[in-house]
Amino acid sequence: MQDAFSKHPQVKQPRLVEKIRGIIPQLPKQEARVAQYMALNAKYLGFETGASIAKKAGTSEVTVGRLLRRLGYKGMAGLKQEIKIDHTAGTLDINTEQDTTEINTLMKHVLDSEIQALMSIFEQASGPGWASIIQAVCNVDTVFVSGYQSIRGVAEDFSRRLSLARDDVRFISAHDSMLGEWIGNSGGLADGHKECLVIIDVVPYAREAEVLSKLCRDQGRDLVVVSDEFCHWASDYTDMIIHAPSKSGLFLESTGAIVAALNLIVHAVAENDPQATSQRLERWQSMTRKLRVF
Amino acid sequence: MQDAFSKHPQVKQPRLVEKIRGIIPQLPKQEARVAQYMALNAKYLGFETGASIAKKAGTSEVTVGRLLRRLGYKGMAGLKQEIKIDHTAGTLDINTEQDTTEINTLMKHVLDSEIQALMSIFEQASGPGWASIIQAVCNVDTVFVSGYQSIRGVAEDFSRRLSLARDDVRFISAHDSMLGEWIGNSGGLADGHKECLVIIDVVPYAREAEVLSKLCRDQGRDLVVVSDEFCHWASDYTDMIIHAPSKSGLFLESTGAIVAALNLIVHAVAENDPQATSQRLERWQSMTRKLRVF
DNA sequence: AACGTTATGAAAGAATTATAACATTGTCAA
DNA sequence: TTGACAATGTTATAATTCTTTCATAACGTT
Structure with a gap:
């Protein structure tokens, strides 16, 4: 697995084809x-195998392998890897061409995963479901936020930050508060009052x-629901789900993508009514100034 | 939530995905x-193999095979065949170019910043100062963690996660606890007892x-100190500093890089004594099982 | 023609991947 | 608890796919 991350394409035509076209005359x-x-x-x-290509091209497997290596791939596997990246990256052509200083292999791999995860989040944030999520968080009287264990803090931060973008955000914890917030109206919402809940949960699911x-x-x-890529339960309850890839090869799953997703939500909510937001910020700043926290 | 204008291939959801979605609850x-x-x-x-899926899904190859068969495919080969058919039929548009998500400019820019920030973190984690930071966190009897305001939660999570990698990690909050932890020995540490503090702080600095x-x-x-790129005060007190870029063009500064840095620290500490760590994890799992949290 | 160089495929081997049989673990009800 | 049964992973085995080595063929150069 050669350094994958430094290869994200900038050009639309997949590098692969370019490269091949360019080299054909000398072959x-x-x-x-x-x-x-x-x-x-x-x-x-992607679906082919070295052998199958050979057969269809009317030559031997060995030749295919040789070509692959001549093109700089480490065999069939390497090529597939590249194609795959072409696909992910192709959708949002981003300039990631940097020469990163020497980073060891695990690190490279982890970094690559993190970047992929980020891209996935941004894709989701540009996808069709996103708008409805943002609307759900904006057009509602009260927003509840909940999160557990290893991302509970992240959830709390999210509720804090979301509070800067809109009113009436509350972090709830069923264990701590016994859900006092919800027992008001004999199990239903008051009429005309709209609420929504943002749950953040990762494996092992609470x-x-x-x-x-x-x-x-x-x-x-x-x-x-903001969760990881394995969350299987959320879709039983809602279709407003964000899957933030968390598998990165580290000792514990990565929470970077989740945080990114939450950041984006806060931003989008703030954007939803920029004027109100800037007023809020101002008030907040003056408050904190009085408190002399900073 | 099916909007007709979306450029997304919603309708195009291939049989495969349908089938899977439908069956998940019973699995x-x-x-x-x-x-x-x-x-x-x-x-x-298409690019995956049974093994690679297994790895990424965090399970064994056999399970993948079983699922495949349960879905009615004759193993991996069968599935690939179906995908291939779907694909040639244009159902799954693997085709790179158009029809893919269109990410607006701001998004692209933000994504780019985030990626850069990540790379910066990984560079720092491969740089000369890293080892000393990890040593500081490892070779110490007690680790204190502190963080404020909008990243307090992140700091708390960090202390939770670090607890899985080593003993005696405590989150402290001067405001809440009045620093009871530190008033023990008339302002100094007991002899032979080593401690360290990890402070996480971002602008506006607390x-x-x-x-x-x-x-x-x-x-x-x-x-x-784990902070952002503007932190001016930390270097007066230590040279073990991580600067996590946070400027990303969003309404609020991004915390992604900080989280990534903390994830890396946890990982490195865990790696430091893998055996002890795996034992810790086991004990933790059995504990949580007894508590029936999950 | 003699020689070296390059291109090619065959066969053997190494590695990866898929399947099958077995063992362990976990779950749930009596 | 215990036992039955489902779920999952382990090990072993078979099948596939990839790589390496080597012998031969093709080509051009002197």
Whole structure:
């Protein structure tokens, strides 16, 4: 696995095809055939295997391997890796071309995962579901936030920051507060009063999260779940879900993507009514100044 | 939530994803994870292999195979075939170019900043100062952690996670606890007892942070500061500083890089004594199992 | 023609991946 | 608790895929 992250494409045409096209003239006959085939079928290359390409190009497996190596890939696996990256990165062509100073392999790998995770988040934040999530958080009288264990703090921070962007944000913890906030109206919302709950939960999923979700829906609140890529329970309760990839090869799962997603939500909510927001910020600053916290 | 104008291939959801989504609720935990992963990464499934999916989903290869068969495919090969068909039929648009998400300019810019910030962190984590920071956190009897305002939660999470990697980690908050932890020995450490403090602080810097830092040094503790790129005060007290870029163009500064840095620290500490760590994890798991939190 | 250089595929081997059989663990109800 | 049964991982095995080595063929150069 050669350094993947420094290779994100800037050009639309996948590098692969470019590279192949450029090199064809200098190739020996058979290899050129293979190259030609690959260029033409670049899209399907992911499904091919060295052998299958060889057969279709009418040559031997060995030749395919040789070409691959000549192109600078470490065999078929390497090529697939690159294609895959082309796909992820192709959707948002970002300039990541930096020469990063020497970083060891694990680090490289982790960094790559983190970047991928980030990209995934930004994709989701540009996707069709995003707007409804933001609306759910904006057009509501009260927003509740909850999170457990290893990301509880992140959830609390989220509620703090969201408070800077809008009114009536509360962090709740079923364990601590016994859900006093929700027992008001005999299990339902007051008329005309709209609420929503943002649950942040990662593996190992908290028993509490699912229970709370059910309760939330039963009482008529909107539900937004920010979770990791393995969360299988959320879709039973809502379709406003953000899946933040967390698998990065570290001792504990990474929470970077979740944080990024939450940051984006706060931003979007703030953007939703910029004027009100800047007023809020001002008031906040003057408050903190009086408190002399800083 | 199906908007007609979206450029997204919602309708195009391939059979595969449908099928998976439908069956997830009835699946056992691990298989559900795999299923979830597959649904989320349907686009890239073509490049994956049974083993690679297993790894990324954090389960064993066998489970993947079982799921595949449960879904009606004859193993990995069968699935790939189906994908290939879907693909050629244009259902899964693996095709890079158009029809992919359009991310607006701000987003692109923010994403770019975030990535840069990440890279900066990873560079620092490979630089010369890193080792001493890790040593400071490892070779010490007690680690204190503190953080304020908008990243207080992050700091708390860090202390929770660090607790999984080593003993005697405590979150302190001068305001809340009045520093009871530190008034023991008339302002100094007991002999032979080594302690260190990790302060996490971002702009606008908390008055408390600097005071605490001074106190910390005066009493003979090591000090690590994780802060943003503007932090001006930390270098007066220590040279173990991580600067996590936070300027990203969002309404509030981004905390992604800080979180990444903290994740890396936890990992490095865990790595420092892998055996002890895995034992700790085990004990933790059995504890949580007894508590039935999950 | 003699020679070296490059191109190529065959066969053997190494590595990876998929499947099957078995063992362990966890879960739930009596 | 205990026992039955489902879930999951382990080990072993088979199948596939990739790489290496080597012998031969093709080509051009002197």
